Amino acid sequence: MFFRDDRFIPSSNEDKNVVKEWDQLPQKSISYRLPKVLKPVHYNVKILPILTTEGVNNATLYSAPGEVEIYVQCLEPVNNITLHSRVQNIYENLTQIIDLSTGEIVEIIKQDYDEIREFYIISLEHLLVSARKYLVKITFDSEVSLTRQDGLYRSHYVDVEHNTTKFLAVTQFAELNARAAFVCFDEPEFLATFNVTIGRHVSFSSVSNSPMISSQPIVGMDSWYWDTFAATVPMPTYLVAFIVSDYGSIESDLSQYEKSVRILAPKSNIQNGYANYSVNLAPLLLKTYEQLFQLDYAMEKMDLAAIYDFQHGAMEHYGLNTYLPENLLYHPMSDTEKSRFQLSQVVSHELAHQYFGNLVVPEWFTGFWLKEGFATYFSFVGMNYTTPEFEPLDLIGTNTIQAAMEIDVAGNSHPLQFTDKGNPHETADYNSVVLYLKGASMVRMMEGFLGWNVLLEGLQDSHSSVHQDNLFDTLTEYANSLDILPENYTVKMIMDKWTLESGFPIILVNGSSPSSNSSDVTISQVYYNGSSSSEWVVPLRILQEDVNSTQHLWLVPPNALTFQYNPNNWILLNSEATGYYRVVYDEQLSFHLLRQLESSHERIPTGSRSQLFDDYLTLAFNTDFVELEAALAFTKYLAKETKYSVWIPVLKHMNTYMKYFIGLLNLDALQVYWYPRVEAVITFIGIQQGNAEAGLSVIFRADLLDFACMLDMKFCVQYANQLFAEWSENPSQNNIPLDLRTLVYCTALRNGTSQIFDFAYKQFQDESDEKLKSQILNGLICSESLSDLARLLNEVIITPISDRNQAVSILATLASKPSGREALIHFIDENSDTMIDFFNGPLTIAAIVYEMSTYYCTVEQLNSFQAFLTRHSDIFMDPEVSWVVDLALETVRMNIQWVETYGQRMLTWFLNNSNM
Ligand SMILES: [Zn+2]
Incomplete structure (x- = not known):
């Protein structure tokens, strides 16, 4: 799965209450797990989603009647069969159990439903016999849901050519929703093979995990067909998928990779070339993984389908991946390199799941970090072979x-391995970003101390259904043979603390004082919140100025680690930044590192330079570990730094604080300090994008120019204005590189006249491509003319030019700009009723107001913000939103505090260092 990264509204207090209430319930008083007495071996699933009533008698639109036959093996004598079900109705009189060794029917005495556990329990007259096989036949009614986006549900797309809305049926069974479509053993450790049969009208086609093997007319239903698909490999229910649609498709070049790979999407997308990129990328990735893991991709084919109504970013169903369109469809005329990177990563991630997740399945939901962590990590490795122009290995640390x-x-962070709370619906947020990012970090750290070969061999030895303990045991065996681990430690003993608890340690490195005779360095750990009860077993990769090779040492609690070093040299602890911790050096050691960065920065590995900035620029604020001035001092050498991965944390932190400087403190001081550094690197990359240039340098240039233009650096503003002028002279020929368009529009509009606004607005109206249109809109928002902004808001809300989601993103962007906030305040003052109507309630307005609050940082701003909230107390006192408003006020108070504590110090430092 891949998370959907568009959460805008702050996480609700109500969610936390739900968790609280659950915490108060007696835990594990009942078992939610199915008894391990029966093992499903094979399913025949037959479902008829009614997407049209043409040719159908007596069936309701969007109903989905079905039958399932489950071949089960009895492991222990038992007098009932317990399955999962959330279908609408089970035809009890048709339920049948057959003993396959005798052919006899097993007598059923009653059938019950446990709605809390979603169990369907068939009680039998006699015990089932161990080792015998039985056939369970169940007939039921399920539905194509119109209200949910899981189970079997309806999605839509707009048929541009005919200007109509088309509907399709699609499935999303992860994590607990196969049971909504058919009765089954819906737990990940029950692996079985599946034969899926789907009924559909002739105007649709169907796909499932495996290739179709037959298509037969349905008796009694004119123009309807049963499509039957080949048996799958053994897999859990949450990976079963099917789609009924009128989509088109494009197939890969079979001479490049022998298994069929297709992209499925609305026909116009296919015809206009939006699938061409992915249809080349996906087979290349499959081939890469086959070579990397020395194992063939297990299914016969791979389909990748674009789904417009989707609660996730993508899902790895075996042989039939589903994706949000932006993560699958790409066009060089409208998509940026940044979006091509994101798409490539998501596809790479889902295809890595064909190994981690699908072939090796976590045995229970609590261990889903294993599949998400490995898939995320290997997505970078896969990309390194297929899209090396993004230099993905350099980005593992930052991303x-x-x-x-x-x-x-x-x-609100949580341990990687979820605590089992009994009810799997309540156990975890399966969509949590921590699973992906920290999960991948753990894999990276294990690779760091075990080495690539041990990690790969351990994975290849893993069983089909795995708990983290099994994997750690296997890795320990390999590691012991190479003497990698600290004495008396196993991988489990090392990794449990990292995976069963949230947080990480901060490693302190202290040399001996220059006046003493000793030359010992001491390495110790503290918990990131400052408490000393930190007990991680920490793998250290140590690099020293006068030593050529990397040393691998362990920091084992409760002791600190001490060894001799040369006090005149630097020492670097987390070489290549494979460890999941931050490192702080004492003043003398920081000075030596700074000296090295300024004389020859490449002596410090790229990943470590990047991590050093992230550690120091994070810990300089709101902790006592690092002085702000010491952190900023590391930025002095940056004119020579040409690695994007090092600039990522620098720009991230600077952009975060920029809002306090714009219009409040002194922007000039920042501009003067950063100008020579940014300009030097831009000159190195070249300000002009080459004709065939692609990949990371395009993204790097765009991010640097974004920073430079935001600081009004002359070379940047001039370049942006020049590109804009060329476009306005010849509007039909827009040569502004796609990755720079928003930036160029924004810069030109921010400094521009009403004529420039009018020109851009006309281009916006004339543009038919949604993505290009949205880029112009994001530029229009940058205007500093209140009357132009008022006009824009009227167009967006009063006469909607955009849908609600787009409107939210426009308002959020407006909230980030001083003039935008002023325009928004005026607009809400005059049009609050219209906004509440447009957004179906006050929550969106409250979220926008919260977004505005993140930028206010003076007492005057707080006062006028409070006056604004009071003017609209009818909206903001509503209990549905009052907690958001409270949060917003608290945020402004924290910002004021931040400016008092750090703002002036930063300003002073930049002023004092601007001539260096
Ligand atoms: Zn995933």
Whole structure:
């Protein structure tokens, strides 16, 4: 699965209450697990989703009648069969159990439903006999849900050519929703083979996990067919999938990879070339993984389908992946390199799941980090072979470890391995980003201390259904043969603390004082919140200035680690940044690192330079570990830094604080300091994008120019204005590189006249491509003219030019700009009723107001913000939203505090260092 990264509204207090209530319930008083007395071996699933009533007698539109035959093996004598079911209705009189060794029918005495556990229990007159096989036949009614986006549900797309809305039926069974479509043993460890048969009208076609083997007319239903699909390999129910649609498809070149790979999407998408990129990428990835893991992809074919109504970013169903369109469809005329990177990563992730997740399945939901962590990690490895222009291996640290540590300190983080709370619906947020990012970080760290070969061999030895303990045991065996682990430790003993608890340690490195005679360095750990009760077993990769090779050492609690070093040299602890922790050096050691960065920065590995910035720029605020000035000092050498992965944490942190400087403190001081550094690197990359240039350098340039133009650096503003002027002279020929368009529009509009706004607005109206249109809109938002912005808001809300989601994103962007906030306040003052109507209630307005609050940071701003909230107390006192408003006020108070504590210090530092 891949998470959907568009959560805008702050997480609700109500969610937390739900968790609280659940916590108060007696835990594990009943078992939610199915008894392990029967083992499903094979399913025949037959479902008839009614997407049209043409040719149908007496069936309701969007009903989905079905039958399931389950071949089960009896492991222990038992007098009932317990299955999962959330279908509408079971025809009890048709339920049948047959003893396959005798052919006799097993007598049923009653059938019960346990709605809390979603069990369907068939009680039998006699005990089933161990080792015998039985056939369970159940006939039921399920539905194509119009209200949910899981189980079997309806999705839609707009047929542009005919300007109509088309519907399709699609499934999403992860994590607990196969039971909504058919009765089954719906737990991940019950692996079975599946033969799926789907009924559909002639105007549709169907796909499932395996290739279709027959299509037969349905007796009594004119123009309807039963499509039967080949048996799958053994797999859990949550990986079963089927789609009934009128989609088109494009197939891969079979001479490049022998198994069929198809992209499924609305026909116009296929005809206009939106599937061409993925249809080349996907087979290349499958081939890469086959070579990497020395194992053939297990299914006969792979289909990748675009689904417009989807609660996740993508899902790895065996042989039939589903994707949000933006993660599968790409066009070089409208998509940026940044979006091509995201798409490539998601496809790479889902195809890695064909090994981690589908072939090796976590035995229970609590261990889903295993599949998400491995798939996320290997998506970078897969991309390194298929899309090396993005230099993906350089981005593992920034995109997994740094991103994970940022969220793994918050109060709402959670351990990777979920605690089993009994009810699997309540056990975990399966969509949690922590699973992906920290999961991948753990794989990265294990690879760091075990080595690539041990990790790969351990994985290849894993059984089809796995608990993290099994995997750790296997890895221990390999590691012991190579003497990698600390004495008397297993991989489990090392990894349990990292995976069963949230957070991470901070490693402190202290040399001896220059006045003493000693030359010992001491390495110790503290918990990230400052408490000293930190007991992680920490793998260290140590690099020293006068030593050529990397040393591998362990920091084993409760002791600190001490060894001799040369006090005149630097020492680096987390070489290549494979460890999931932060490192802080004492003043003398920091000075030596700084000296090395300024004289020859490449001596420090790229990953470590990047991690050093992330560690120091994070810990400089709201902790006592690092002085702000010491963290900023590392940025001095950046004019020579040409690696994007090092600039990522720098830009991330600077952009976060930029809002306090814009219009409040002194932007000039930042501009003067950063100008020579950014300009030097832009000159190195080249300000102009080459004709055939692709990949990371395009993204790097765009991010740097974004920063430069935001700081009003002259070279950047001039370049943006020049590109915009060329376009306005010849509107039919837009040569602005796609990755720079929003930035160029925004810069030109911010400094521009009403004529420029009018020109851009006309282009916006004339543009038919939604993505290109949205880029112009994001530029229009940057105008600083309140009357132009008022006009824009009227167009967006009063006469909707965009759908609600797009409107939300426009308002959120407006909230990030000083003039935008002013325009929004005026607009809400005059049109609050219209907005509440447009957004179906006050929650969206409250979320926008919250977004605005993140930018206010003076007492005056707090006062006028409070006055605004009071003017609209009718909206903001509503209990549905009052908690968001409270959060917003708290945020402004924290911002004021931040400016008082750090703002002035930062400003002073930049002023004092701007001539260096
Ligand atoms: Zn996944």
